[in-house]
Amino acid sequence: MINRYRRTSLILVSSLIALLIGNNMIYYFISKNTLEEKTLNDINNESIVLNKILENSREGARFVEALVGEKLRSDSIAIQSQIDPDINHVTNEQLDALSEKLNIKAITLLTKTKDASFHLTKSSHREEINLDTKRWGLWNKAFLELYDRKNVTALNWGQSLPNYWTGPFSISDTNAEEFYKYGYYYDGTTNYLINPFVSDKVFKDYDKLIGINSIIHDVTSSNRSVIEVSGINPATFGKEQIEVENGTGQKYTLRYYIPIFFGSYEYKNEKLDSEYIQxxxxxxxxxxxxAELNGKTVLKAFIPVFTNKIDELGVITENSEKELDKTLNYYVMAITIDYQAIQSQLNQILWELLLVVIVITVICIILLVMLNKFISKTKDQAVTETQSAYIDEMNSLFTSIRGQRHDFLNHISTISALVELDKIKELKEYTGELVEDVLKINDIISIGQPAIAALVQSKSVSAEVKDIQFTFSFTTLKEFPEGVRSVDCVRAIGNLVDNAFDEVMKLPKEERIVKLIGEIESGILKLSVYNKGTIHDAIIEKIFEAGISSKNAQEHSGLGLAITLDIVRKYKGSIRIDNSDGVTFVIEIPINQYAKAIYSA
Structure with a gap:
């Protein structure tokens, strides 16, 4: 029995641990998904803020570029005032001196040709002399409009001021590695366009201090989990790079066609990135x-950003002119997060959950051990009380027998006296009572098991005191079967009879009826205890559970029937309840050689 409770406790503890681990694993994965979703939500919010900052940076860059454009117009007016209006009277050396004086890169003078283009006739930048704008597309159109109308208004592109127009920073037509800001001035008083230009140093200085790449550097430095930010051009990303040629035959890619507008692109999987960009x-x-990229586990997020037209920073040629209307008004921002930052938080959660599991498991084990000890102690106490009652009942039976023997002479003397006095009526009454008492003792003694006989004797005395009509019958049980321990029978019968006595004590005296029957039928030891009364169906369903009792909880532990059930099961027997006419508990135990008890203490 003890081993069974140990097994039950072990199963209970194991089930509890498994339940805790399963519950915590579910919580872990929920936390993982929640943390990833929170990270992505934070990234989305950060991308909105970052894009706003980038827009402001671009606006700042446009403002700086506009200031440079306005300066070039002022320089153009200054140049016009210093040179002859006829290009034939202007020398390259004059332009050299003016470039140095105005602190600009160079000055070029353009004259109109018969085929509606412009010829670069004079320049302080000698490589530009003799170039032609025939293949310059929109730039050439701007020159024509400036030359014919004195003001560029048809093109919603570049910067237009009175008698002046400038395009964005552009790649030099003589050196594909150099960017310049070109200004063009014409007020009709000269036979040439004045073209001063400066390098992109100012723009680079601005970008270095507060430009897009500077902002991205600040973001990645302040947030260590963000390891890369990329501004991706969805029109050309993952496709073959488009190249054009400048006036000297050098190949380069227009800004519009580059796949990465800003930032870096080191953590890449082009196939997967293309799929997610789309x-x-x-x-x-x-x-x-x-995914695993560059030896790191990363979480890569792609956010579509819809904005103003992305400025074209390259030379617009005839081949690319038609693409201007298709200039994108959106791009995709890719933010790469080091997943180790998320994993570190998940590891912390996992350790916390593991600690919770360990603490709760230890507490549960302690509680189960304490409960097991309490149940074992209660059961041991019940066994001790049963054994004590068994001994007391045996002593009571022997005392009754010795008392009968001791009183025998007194009974004979009394009978003799009644005979001499001729008290026949009194004699009959006295001998009748004496015979009834002797027969009752003989019926008890005739039970094939002394321990049960002692129990019946004890319960008979108790019933007499409580005004309970207690009857018993062991007619077919003259010799008690082997293999069934008497102490187990005493415990089982005693618990059932005690319960029956307790139940009938709730009834009037005339209804306090309890019957005990023991018999053997077809190799089955059958013990039944009947009492007047009923048991509610709700109680019957769990009446054999430890701690369940229909009586006062302070006086009864509710273990009697649970112990009885354990005893019956130990002998591979059964116990049932008949609640149809009164309450009858029926125990059936097979007594053949295969069903003998295997008792384990």
Missing amino acids: KAIDTKELVSYK
Whole structure:
């Protein structure tokens, strides 16, 4: 029995630990998903803020560029005032001196040709002399409009001021590695366009201090989990790079065609990135994936950004002119997160959960051990009380027998006296009572098991005191079967009879009836205890559970029937309740050689 409770406790503890681990694993994965979603939500919010900062940076860059453009117009007016209006009377050396004086890169003078283009006739930048604008596309159109109308108004592109127009910073037509800001001035008083230009140093200085790449550097420095930010051009990303040629035959890629507008692109998987870039554009929502890139586990998010037209910073040629209307008004911002930052938080959560599991498991084990000890102690106490009652009942039976023997002479003397006095009526009454008492003792003694006989004797005395009509019958049980321990029978019968006595004590005296029957039928030891009364069906369903009792909880532990059930099961027997006419508990135990008890203490 003790081993069974140990097994039950072990199963209970194991089940509890498994339940805790399963519950915590579910919580871990929920936390993982929640943390990833929170990270992506934070990225989305940060991308909105970052894009706003980038827009402001671009606006600042445009403002700086506009200031440079206005300075070039002022320089153009100054140049016009210093040279002859006829280009034939202007020398390259004059332009050299003016460039140095005005602190600009160079000055070029353009004259109109018969084929509606312009010829670079004079320049302080000698490599530009003799170049032609025939293939310069929109730039050439701007020159024609400036030359014919004195003001560029048809093109919503570049910067237009009175008698002046300038395009964006552009690649030099003589050196593809150099960027310049070109200004063009013509007020009709000269036979040439004045073209001063400066390098992009001012723009680079601005970008270095507060430009896009500077902002990205600040973001990645302040947030260590963000390891890369990329501004991706969805029109050309993952496609073959488009190149054009400048006036000297050098090949380069227009700014519009570069796949990465800003930032870096080191953590890459071009095939997967292309798929998610397109998905971000189609859904107009943030999308992401987790992968191993550059030896790191990263979470890469793609956010579609819709903005003003992305400025073209390259020379617009005839081949690219038609692309201007297709200039994108959106791009995709890719933010790469070091997943180790998320994993570190998850590891912390996992350790916390593990600590919780350990603490709760230890507490549960302690409680179960204490409960097991309490149940064992209670059961041991019940066994001790049963054994004590068993001994007391045996002593009571022997005392009754010795008392009968001791009183025998007194009974004979009394009978003799009644005979001599001729008290026949009194004699009959006295001998009747004496015979009834002797027969009752003989019926008890005739039970095939002394321990049960002692128990019956004890319960008979108790019933007499409580005004309970207690009857018993062991007619077919003259010799008690082997293999069934008497102490187990005493415990089982005693618990059932005690319960019956307790139940009938709730009834009037005339209804306090309890019957005990023991018999053997077809190799089955059958013990039944009947009492007047009923038991509610709700109680019957769990009446054999430890701690369940229909009586006062302060006086009864509720273990009697649980102990009885353990005893019956130990002998591979059964116990049932008949609640149809009164209450009858029926125990059936097989007594053949295969069903003998295996008792374990």
